[in-house]
Amino acid sequence: MISDFKNKVAVLTGAGSGFGLECARIGAQLGMKLVLVDVQKDALDAVQAELQAAGAQVMARRVDVSNDAQMQALANDVKATFGAPHFVFNNAGVGAGGLVWENTIADWEWVMGVNLWGVIHGVRLFTPMMLEAAKQDPSYQGHIVNTASMAGLLTPPNMGIYNVTKHAVVSLTETLYQDLKLVSDQVSASVLCPYFVPTGINQSHRNRPAELKADKPTQSQLIGQAMSDKAVGSGKVTAAEVAQKVFDALAADQFYIYSHPKALGNVQQRMEAIVQGHNPPDPFAERPEIGINLRAALRGA
Numbered sequence: 340m341i342s343d344f345k346n347k348v349a350v351l352t353g354a355g356s357g358f359g360l361e362c363a364r365i366g367a368q369l370g371m372k373l374v375l376v377d378v379q380k381d382a383l384d385a386v387q388a389e390l391q392a393a394g395a396q397v398m399a400r401r402v403d404v405s406n407d408a409q410m411q412a413l414a415n416d417v418k419a420t421f422g423a424p425h426f427v428f429n430n431a432g433v434g435a436g437g438l439v440w441e442n443t444i445a446d447w448e449w450v451m452g453v454n455l456w457g458v459i460h461g462v463r464l465f466t467p468m469m470l471e472a473a474k475q476d477p478s479y480q481g482h483i484v485n486t487a488s489m490a491g492l493l494t495p496p497n498m499g500i501y502n503v504t505k506h507a508v509v510s511l512t513e514t515l516y517q518d519l520k521l522v523s524d525q526v527s528a529s530v531l532c533p534y535f536v537p538t539g540i541n542q543s544h545r546n547r548p549a550e551l552k553a554d555k556p557t558q559s560q561l562i563g564q565a566m567s568d569k570a571v572g573s574g575k576v577t578a579a580e581v582a583q584k585v586f587d588a589l590a591a592d593q594f595y596i597y598s599h600p601k602a603l604g605n606v607q608q609r610m611e612a613i614v615q616g617h618n619p620p621d622p623f624a625e626r627p628e629i630g631i632n633l634r635a636a637l638r639g640a
Contacts, residue, residue, distance in 0.1 A: 355382030405452030436563020
């Protein structure tokens with residue numbers, strides 16, 4: 340929970356676009372000191388210029404969040420420049436589709452590296468810094484928000500790697516919340532579970548490193564990319580609206596942050612099946628045409 344944002348320090352990964360960019364803009368309006376982190380330099384430079392022109396105090400770093408040495412250097416820079424952060428947004432993410440047995444080792448390493456290891460590095464490096472600040476200052480308030488997805492609560496087909504990473508982020512963040520409650524009342528955590536929101540994640544392959552380059556895409560990956568482009572592009576909830584929900588959750592110490600609460604009906608069906616020992620339900624029960632079209636496309640109909 341953070342009750343006053345002015346002059347507080349925010350570290351935001353994936354700050355060049357989507358939720359990271361919009362949270363940075365809100366942070367600037369609230370008078371926060373901003374540490375902007377992204378792997379795409381041109382996007383990062385543009386955000387830095389925009390927010391500095393608006394009067395914000397900004398530090399920008401090009402970092403691959405999957406790289407432990409780069410993340411350690413970032414943490415060292417943050418501590419030396421601003422001290423312990425108050426808001427850490429482990430938000431950088433990439434998308435990938437395809438039938439789970441068709442994904443290559445490089446596909447797994449890329450998506451797990453950004454979506455899961457990026458969050459792990461953010462948690463392991465910044466949490467001790469925040470807890471130390473809390474010990475030294477009874478008025479210190481800190482909060483970590485990790486970006487998962489509704490794919491961390493559901494298991495839609497043809498996007499297995501993404502589901503695996505986002506389930507891991509939900510579990511990691513729930514555990515982080517419980518662990519923090521054991522040791523401090525001044526530092527807390529939340530998990531962001533967006534549904535389809537236009538953020539640019541469906542084009543994340545633009546930043547895929549050369550050493551983990553993709554093979555020629557399979558039919559299932561091409562179908563998954565087309566469906567992702569359509570779903571994300573047609574999203575009605577904006578990244579800016581979701582960013583405001585993040586700040587509302589920071590102020591209220593709200594753990595679960597949803598962009599589309601109506602999608603929780605599918606989550607409830609899944610949880611009831613788990614409790615009752617039933618087979619996994621149709622993840623497209625609310626939108627059956629999606630499942631019908633996907634099945635037809637994959638079977639070549």
